Amino acid sequence: CYRLGYLPKYKKQNTARLHYLLKEDLLKLDRISMEARLLGRENISTDKELFSYKASIENQIETLTDERTHLRKTLRRNLSDDELSNVKEQITAITSKLWTLRKEVGLCDDIAERSKVIEANLETVRVYEEKQERKEQNRNDKRRGCGRTGRQAMK
Secondary structure: OOOOOOOOOOOOOOHHHOOHHHHHHHHHHHHHHHHHHHHHHOOOOOHHHHHHHHHHHHHHHHHHHHHHHHHHHHHOOOOOHHHHHHHHHHHHHHHHHHHHHHHHHHHHHHHHHHHHHHHHHHHHHHHHHHHHHHHHHHHHHHHHHHHHHHHHHHO
């Protein structure tokens, strides 16, 4: 796309000027790129590893949510300005970490869904190819059969 002038080579593209069809494709491509980076970064190669990673992320989310809730309750107490700003910074840090973790859970869900779709598509292709092979085999058998009966009739 960058050779065609739709995308700059090394900068993030301003999607406001793109055709809506290209926007959808680029967003899909970005999503797939993020999924591939996640799989590579975490060395995930099987479904079990993916679901195990997702479960560990969900546990982290639960722990961080509990911690953030505790910190928010702490805000209700009479704290000095330094303590108050410290607690608010901690809450902000936890919130940003939760955002990242939730995004990764979403990527895991998309990867699992996409792998099922790919699996189904591969199965469909395999069935179609087997059907085509059977048709070809039947045609060859009929040709052979007709040739033999023709020869037998000549004898």
